[in-house]
Amino acid sequence: MQKLQKGFWHYLEFWRALFPRRRALRWRETWLQNGYCRDCRYCCGPQDSNEPFPMALLPGQLHSHLSDDFYLLNADTAYLDARGCKADTDHGCRLRLTQRPVACGLFPLVLVNGGLYLYKTCPAVIFTPLDRLADLGLEAAGWLTGFSLTDLRHISLDIPAQTLAERYISLNISLFDANGVELRLG
Ligand code: SF4
Ligand code: SF4
Numbered sequence: 721m722q723k724l725q726k727g728f729w730h731y732l733e734f735w736r737a738l739f740p741r742r743r744a745l746r747w748r749e750t751w752l753q754n755g756y757c758r759d760c761r762y763c764c765g766p767q768d769s770n771e772p773f774p775m776a777l778l779p780g781q782l783h784s785h786l787s788d789d790f791y792l793l794n795a796d797t798a799y800l801d802a803r804g805c806k807a808d809t810d811h812g813c814r815l816r817l818t819q820r821p822v823a824c825g826l827f828p829l830v831l832v833n834g835g836l837y838l839y840k841t842c843p844a845v846i847f848t849p850l851d852r853l854a855d856l857g858l859e860a861a862g863w864l865t866g867f868s869l870t871d872l873r874h875i876s877l878d879i880p881a882q883t884l885a886e887r888y889i890s891l892n893i894s895l896f897d898a899n900g901v902e903l904r905l906g
Contacts, residue, residue: 726768728841735760735843742847747859751817751825756844763827763842764800764808772799775821776875789815796874822875829860830888831876834896836861837888845889857891858905864895865903872896 743755767773775798777786782796789807790798798805798821807815817825828842836857838845845853864872872895879888892906 731841731843732846735846739843739847743844745844745848745852745856747856747863750863752827752829752856752860754828754844756842756847758812760843761808761812763839764813764824765804767800767802767804770802772801774799774877775823777821778871778875781819781821789819826860829857829891831864831872831895832879832884832888834872834876834894836891836893836895837884838891840887840889850889854891854893857893861893861895861903865901867901869896869901872901 738759739756744753745755746753772791772793774793775790777790777796777798779796786792786798791800791803791806793799800806805813807813807820813820813824823830828839828845830837830839838853838857840846867875876896884890894904894906895901
């Protein structure tokens with residue numbers, strides 16, 4: 721997923737041509753159903769950058785053949801880069817929803833530094849009103865608060881402030897901090 725690094729304005733023009741009409745997004749208990757994905761599919765395919773984008777796996781998703789499905793950063797974290805994701809095919813992701821990293825079901829919502837953000841250059845973010853995206857973020861956050869602090873820390877990305885400002889939009893939804901899991905709106 722992610723790393724549409726050609727820049728916001730490049731993708732704004734590109735998506736405008738591809739998506740003349742708005743499409744619907746809906747939170748489906750454990751994942752975000754996104755009407756743009758079927759004609760976009762950028763975030764599973766080859767990325768502009770070869771910088772690895774980590775996608776942590778939960779303990780229940782680990783098995784001895786993980787490397788058949790993913791490029792692995794370590795024993796419990798997959799990643800994608802300029803090659804795209806190993807599980808991507810011409811027809812989309814070949815994995816069942818339960819086999820996919822949590823990040824895949826959330827995107828373009830991204831859990832970063834304990835809070836929820838939007839990835840700016842996803843067409844769903846560009847064309848969906850922010851109040852709708854905020855509501856979807858809140859639904860996703862409600863689901864994520866059912867995770868343990870250990871799992872949330874594991875799946876949360878650490879991204880420096882400058883990169884966050886360049887590529888992400890904060891939803892002002894905090895899920896955890898040093899004191900534990902707690903849903904807070906800022
Ligand atoms: S999440 Fe966004 S960038 Fe990824 S395939 Fe769907 S619409 Fe495209
Ligand atoms: S696991 Fe599937 S949904 Fe996730 S990045 Fe890979 S191809 Fe895309």
